[in-house]
Amino acid sequence: MNDTAASATEKDYSATLFLPETDFPMRAGLPQREPDWLKRWEDMDIYALQREQAKDRPLFTLHDGPPYANGNIHIGHALNKTLKDLVSRSMQMLGFNSAYVPGWDCHGLPIEWKIEEQYRARGKDKNEVPVVEFRQECRAFAEQWVDVQREEFKRLGILGEWDNPYLTMSFDAEAQIARELMKVSMTGQLYRGSKPVMWSVVERTALAEAEIEYADYESDTIWVKFPVSRIQSVDGNDTDEIIAHREHLTGASVVIWTTTPWTIPANRAISFSNRIEYGLYEVTHAPAENWAKTGDKLILADKLAAEVFAKAKVENFVRLQDVPASVLAGISAHHPLRGLAGGYEFAVPLLDGEHVTDDAGTGFVHTAPGHGLDDFGIWMESTRLLQERGIDPAIPYCVDDGGFYTKDAPGFDGARVIDDNGKKGDANQRVITALAEHGNIIARGRVKHQYPHSWRSKKPVIFRNTPQWFVYMDKPIVAAGTTSPSPLVGEGARRADEGSLPDTLRARALKSIDATKFYPAAGQNRLRAMIADRPDWVLSRQRAWGVPITVFVNKQTNEILRDEAVNHRIAQSFEEEGADAWYKPGAAERYLGSDYRSEDYEMVTDVLDVWFDSGSTHSFVLRNKQKWPHLKFPASMYLEGSDQHRGWFHSSLLESCATNGYAPYDSVLTHGFTMDGEGRKMSKSLGNVVAPQEIIKQFGADILRLWVASSDYSEDLRLGKEIIQTTVDSYRKLRNTLRWLLGNLAHFKADDVVDARDMPELERLMLHRLAQLDTGVRAAYKEYDYRKVVTLLTNFMNIELSAFYFDIRKDTLYCDPISSIKRRSALTVLDHLFNALTAWLAPILVFTMEECWLERHPEEGSSVHLRLFPEIPESWLDTDLASKWQLIRAVRRVVTGALEIERREKRIGSSLEAAPQVYVADPRYIVALEGQDLAEIAITSAIQVKQNEGPSEAFRLEDVPGVSVVPALAEGKRCARSWKVLPEVGSDPEYPDVSPRDAQALRERAAAGL
Incomplete structure (x- = not known):
């Protein structure tokens, strides 16, 4: 006879259960709490700790393509920097020394234009201001925005050498940019010619292809x-x-x-x-x-x-x-x-x-x-x-x-x-x-x-024939100071077949592209086509704020002066005073020295295109071991938006090929652009701009990071209210899973650890899945496939843990005796799950995983970001066991499907009120179920398994042929502690209202003084 109603005098045993205990809040409060983690990382100098910890590991260098220092960051910046952080952090945890040095592009027309606008507003004439004074105002403007953007990037959780970034306007950078230009000159690649270039009348300067966008025009x-x-x-x-x-x-x-x-x-x-x-x-x-x-x-x-x-x-x-x-x-x-x-x-x-x-x-x-x-x-x-x-x-x-x-x-x-x-x-x-x-x-x-x-002024340009400075694409390169063709320099000899083509800049660049890994692979053909068809490289701009083209031209012969002593004096002055030195009185005489008369030479006043500046960054960042000892050249990766095939990837390739003979990168990763939720380009006029600052203020940076990691960055990424809400919902599920893990691990002690070989099958199945995931997650991180990482982990946590393993093991974890090998095995598995999941998610949810890790390991100096991905034993893999449990889970689905109808029809409340009859005709399922406690697996109080087809009215699923279920109510009394309905409840006279299992648990708790 069933007795499922709770007695009015039934004792409350909830205090005797091992219920989850944790201070890890269900509500994340990310906007308020994330700044605390940033402050903690800053106080402990976590970036320096990483470098020290990884000093003997192989170097992985993602070289930062410099954003432009002239305004608040937008959602495209947030996407780009977050992807870079995902790469850098995951490679660090994969076992590399993955240092990240952020940088800024500081010269160029947009900044100069802003200063000119300020002048016009004050009725001031730029031409009446000494050029050095004007340049100093440009420098101050850029410095202001570097500081603003630095804080905005740090708020995204980007980890890097923020106190020691690179700036293209720093004196050492300007000196090295000039050196790179003079190297090009010394090898005969630089020339002044007259050629039609794209000219902005509005901005009064030549423009490079990378500074052009195409728009409708009548x-x-x-x-x-x-x-x-x-x-x-x-x-x-x-x-x-x-x-x-x-x-x-x-x-x-x-x-x-x-x-x-x-x-x-x-x-x-x-x-x-x-x-x-x-x-x-x-x-x-x-x-x-x-x-x-x-x-x-x-x-x-x-x-x-x-x-x-x-x-x-x-x-x-x-x-x-x-x-x-x-x-x-x-x-x-x-x-x-x-x-x-x-x-x-x-x-x-x-x-x-x-x-x-x-x-x-x-x-x-x-x-x-x-x-x-x-x-x-x-x-x-x-x-x-x-x-x-x-x-x-x-x-x-x-x-x-x-x-x-x-x-x-x-x-x-x-x-x-x-x-x-x-x-x-x-x-x-x-x-x-x-x-x-x-x-x-x-x-x-x-x-x-x-x-x-x-792309800056949004105004049409014209093609106009003007004297400009160019770099030859197809003229054989000569050794510095000679007229003889030069071999490829250094690594270039290793990276390219020298004998197949003349040693020209185009040939070097094309060979280097073939030696570079592209993500996605289509980027290789795109860049190759651009290099194959491009004209000579235009370097000059007719502006004031930039690194000057540091050459002298003989007024009689129009020949460029090529003299290493002159070059050295120029570079040395830039190191000490910055590029402003070029514009100071007496500069020509100072550089030419006693060997030449200044009146015989024209001192060029054009400045370098800023793409040459950023294209040269490899020379003063990656090679500067004194300033950044943890970087390497060539970089492991350059990562930017797909428009940079004609921008930074392009100019960096040409600059490095001109001066080194090969590309400055081993791989190139490109991402798409951010669109609104309808797939439209974001614009202020449409009112569909999504600002990263607003997302962080409302939801937190981890939500923005999860959106980036969940998206297919090889295509354009959509972002709107519905997409953000979907990301928030996904985050909450992950957080609740981790919270449940933490709550149960509060009861885990060091002496609870059980060896995998001694665990029940269900625990060994979870360890098998961890070993499988380890392979999949590592492979996805190595291929920079963060969407796959998120998919693998969210499916595992939501479907295999929350809806399967945790659901089954709640009874064991809450109710089993202290001595239970099953309970101790489950706790051991939870410990392995926690260690793996917090590490695998750390590059993505940087704040949440730190919070989660410190909940268990609050000691001084502890951080999830000082960990490596855990080594998962290969011995945990058990494909035979996994195949067997596929069959068991299929039977479980039929049982839960049948009970769902019973709940819907209000014939039962909880599945523990049920004791269904399961009919199995397929012998594969019979073999798989042998020795299994199917009632425990299906979360019922009892189950009968019968080997036949079952009655016609039995519940069936089409995709599980040979299995059917007839629901029935469990017989016996309800255990006041576990709520299972069992005939043996009351068989222990000391504990007459609980099952024998629960009675033993109560005795052990009492003996332990709990």
């Missing part, structure tokens, strides 16, 4: 006639073909299409392709008001002719004949502005170019060598041909640094391409008007397309 488009002026064979000897076409092409025009009408005054050639079929067309009918007139004869690509005539509103046209490439190569045309203001009287040759296609336009490309790289390239390649045809190969400077036309664009005085606010000037319209007046425009329009903009 451009004016025009179709322009270049009247044919002359047809001759390329070698000057007229052929029958040339003579035949000369008559037919008289009065014809070559037609070009362009989206930059303002570049027409700079036109010097027309490019065509020998792969394209061209024809001579005649307009047979056009409206009188049209720019394109009846009778016009136009040379066009056959594939594009109909489209051109449609744009020009031509109603009828006819194709007269082929115009072969051999004829086009001999054509010279008049400039369409010929006669304007006495200019444009020169011949415009047609040049055969590989870059020309018939995908759009006319099949001909307007070629202004001062305003486009392809234009410049074909013009320079054709220098000899131009000279043979009597054409001056000089490239005009038609637009100045403010976007105004110069004297090289006669007739357009005062016209401007782009104004100081980045808006279109009047240049386009004035050119279009002039072309119409000359009768050489046939159509115009507008097109929306992706156009380069400065």
Whole structure:
């Protein structure tokens, strides 16, 4: 007869149970408590303790890509720095000496721009301020933001050498940046040339590709006639073909299409392709008001002719004949502005170019060598041909640094391409008007397309031919001070096959990419494609705040002075005074010394692109053993956002290859960008910006870190309220699991330890899973797959521990006698679980794991972050046992499924009220269940196992064939201590209201004085 109701006089035995005891709070209170852990780490100097502890271990160096010191950190910074911290901490715990030195990029336009804005607000003129004074204001601005960002990064839980970071503006850094530049100069790689570069009119400086972003832009488009002026064979000897076409092409025009009408005054050639079929067309009918007139004869690509005539509103046209490439190569045309203001009287040759296609336009490309790289390239390649045809190969400077036309664009005085606010000037319209007046425009329009903009000012840029300083990509590198090609330097010989290609910067970089490990692997091809196709490296900027290009140029020969003694004096002065020394009175005489006359040399005033600064950091950080003895060169890893394939990864590779012969890194890891919860780019205008400071204030930094670790960082990462809440929920489950562990371990004593070989099967199964996890977690950390780490551990803690092992073992842990081997085995397993889980989660939940660890080990100097990942014995692996328990757990699922229905229908309250009948037809399950206490495993008071199919009404699960369950109520009395319903309750006269097991537990507690 069942007796499940508690007696009114039933004794309360709760005080006799080994219930969890812990001060570890359920509510984390991370925003309030995390600063306490930061203070503790600072007081104990945990970073220095790590270095001392790991001094004899192999070095792992993640070199910090420097953030820019000009504002509060944003969510992208938080993602980047947290990933770096995950790498650094996990490699430390894997057994490396993983030092992390943070750094900052301190020079450059954004800071200079801020100081200029302050000047303008005060009515102050930058040009009236001594350059050294201006630079000192820039330095102070950067120092202020370094301090702000340092505290914000530390609040994220980032562990590093915060009291000894690197700054690109420190005197030693500026000296080394100058040395690196002078090394490039000494090996013949540096040159001053005139080439079209992307130019920001707003910011008055050249920009690198890495400083460019592409945005929608509406451009004016025009179709322009270049009247044919002359047809001759390329070698000057007229052929029958040339003579035949000369008559037919008289009065014809070559037609070009362009989206930059303002570049027409700079036109010097027309490019065509020998792969394209061209024809001579005649307009047979056009409206009188049209720019394109009846009778016009136009040379066009056959594939594009109909489209051109449609744009020009031509109603009828006819194709007269082929115009072969051999004829086009001999054509010279008049400039369409010929006669304007006495200019444009020169011949415009047609040049055969590989870059020309018939995908759009006319099949001909307007070629202004001062305003486009392809234009410049074909013009320079054709220098000899131009000279043979009597054409001056000089490239005009038609637009100045403010976007105004110069004297090289006669007739357009005062016209401007782009104004100081980045808006279109009047240049386009004035050119279009002039072309119409000359009768050489046939159509115009507008097109929306992706156009380069400065990522700082967000304003469009122009291509502009200016004198700049470049590094050759394809010129053989010579040994310093010689004219002989140099071999790859040092490690370069090991890392690359020297004999396959000439020793050029491009060859070195490509070989180095092949020797580098990329995470994800696709980054390798991306960087390789950029290096393979890039032009010479532009180093110069026309600004004041930066490291100057420390070279002297002979005014008579235009040769760069290459003298190691001069270089040494420059570097030494920078070490003592910083790069400001270059701008102080008498600097030229000081550096040139008595061997040279300062009046014979030009002292260059351009500064280095900041990408050269950050690209040089390996030389003054990784190699500086005196300042940072725990770093190594090359770095083990560079880690940044995927945009840095064209930024820091790129410039660091080129700089190191130029000076060392190989890359400064062994591996490169890239991450995506942060988007809002809907997958949109974060922007203030959309109001969807998520600030890391707000997340930390509301939830704590560990929540932000768990989000980073849980995300697939190889893609763009989404972050919004729902995603944060999901992360919070996941954190709470992990915390509650750890809290339960701590609570039970309060009863664990050193003499409770049980050897794994003596444990029950369930405990040995948990140790097997720990050994499996050890392999999986270590492998995931080694591959920087933090999402996998989180998945492995959360599934284990939520499913295998909380919902399985802990659920089963609560009765044993709370109720078993002190002497119980089962209870002691469970406590031993909990100890192993605690040691492993707190270590495995420490790189991710840095604050919570410290709190958890100190709850058990509060002694002075204790920290989870001074631990290694524990060595899990391989002997714990037992695949046969795991296979057996897969079958047992399958049976358990059928039982719990059946009891869930009973609870739902209120036929039982607790599963301990049940004693189901389990029918097993599959012999595999019978073998697995032999000797098992299935009632304990299923958390019932009793279970009967019968070897047959079971009745048709029995509960079954489709995925567990051959197992069925018929629920039944347990018989007997309820134990007042364990709440199990058993017939033997009351059999012990000393304890008549509990089971014999519980009676023995009570006796042992009494004997122990508990």
